[in-house]
Structures are given as structure tokens and as C-alpha cells.
Amino acid sequence: MRFIGNSIGANAIAADGANPQAPRSSEFNVSALQVIFNRLDRRPEQGKPSVFDIALQQDLGVLARVPLASGLLSGKYKPGTTFPEGDVRARWKDPNLDAKLRQVQEISREEVPAGVDMATWGARVVSATSSGYSSHSRMQVRKADGADAKAATLLDLGSNFASK
Numbered sequence: 001m002r003f004i005g006n007s008i009g010a011n012a013i014a015a016d017g018a019n020p021q022a023p024r025s026s027e028f029n030v031s032a033l034q035v036i037f038n039r040l041d042r043r044p045e046q047g048k049p050s051v052f053d054i055a056l057q058q059d060l061g062v063l064a065r066v067p068l069a070s071g072l073l074s075g076k077y078k079p080g081t082t083f084p085e086g087d088v089r090a091r092w093k094d095p096n097l098d099a100k101l102r103q104v105q106e107i108s109r110e111e112v113p114a115g116v117d118m119a120t121w122g123a124r125v126v127s128a129t130s131s132g133y134s135s136h137s138r139m140q141v142r143k144a145d146g147a148d149a150k151a152a153t154l155l156d157l158g159s160n161f162a163s164k
Helices: 022-028 051-057 069-074 097-110 118-132
Strands: 004-008 030-036 061-065 138-142 151-155
Touching (some): 004 061, 022 030, 022 051, 030 051, 051 061, 069 097, 069 118, 097 118
Parallel strands (some): 030 061
Antiparallel strands (some): 138 151
16 A cells, blocks of 8 residues: 545534544554545635645645535535436435535626636635645636636635635
8 A cells, every 4th residue: 555545524524623633643654644625625724723634734735525515616606506317416305505606606796707607617616725735825816728718816825715
């Protein structure tokens, strides 16, 4: 075995970002942390210290799971959406689903640059944040095909995703 990773489940990170597993990673020779992290669930960057802070302190890699919030950040779904039988999301009993989808609509209007699709933006924000947390203060996000020169500068990744 070359590397050990620790997959931190959604229930293992408290609403305030606290997590008992991440600080002990070096005790178990963990090389990387896998966390649920996306624009709707930013708990790994919260807490004192945050999971991301601990990753930096212990020189751990970070793999962000569910970067598009199980498709909610794809831009395809609107409040009132129901998922068909057989879709794992149909089993969710999330009373906040419509609120999350309204938040997605707000994010799309206020944070996603014109000409950039929601899914590309969401994946890039997660990638930029989880791979360079606190080490990059500015990141350019461009359309995946590179044809569109429009870009948004994401300032202060980790605390402010608003495009300028």
C-alpha cells in the first residue's frame, strides 16, 4: 500500500465545520482527505481550524466529492423538481431541496459569469478551492473550451465566491 486516505462523510463534519477526524490524520499516516465540498456545502472550509486548514498544516491532499451537489449545481433543476423513481435522489427526504434550488438560481444569477455554464463554473470553483485553498487569492475561471475570453476573477477563495 502506497498511500492512505480518509473519506470524511457528510455527517462527520458539523454545521460549524468542526471535525474530529482530520486533526488526527498524521497519526495514521493519512496522505489525503476526501470530503463533500461544493458551493452548497462549504463546511470543509469552516471551523477553527477548518478541514482545509488542517490539510495545509499536515501537507495532505484534498479530494472534493460531489462537486456539483448531486447535480443540483448543474443548472438543470428548478424549485419544485421531483426526481424519477430509480434515481437515487428520489429517495432523498430533504425538506430543504427547494431552498437549495432557489440558492442555485441565485448563485447562477449573481456569481456565474456570462457565457460560462453553471456546471463548468461549479466544478472549477471546487477544484480551485480544494486544490489551492488559502494559497491562491485569485483564480481565473474560463469556459472549458477556451473559445470565450470572458472570465471571472474569484476573489479570496474560501470565503467569497462572488465574481468581479
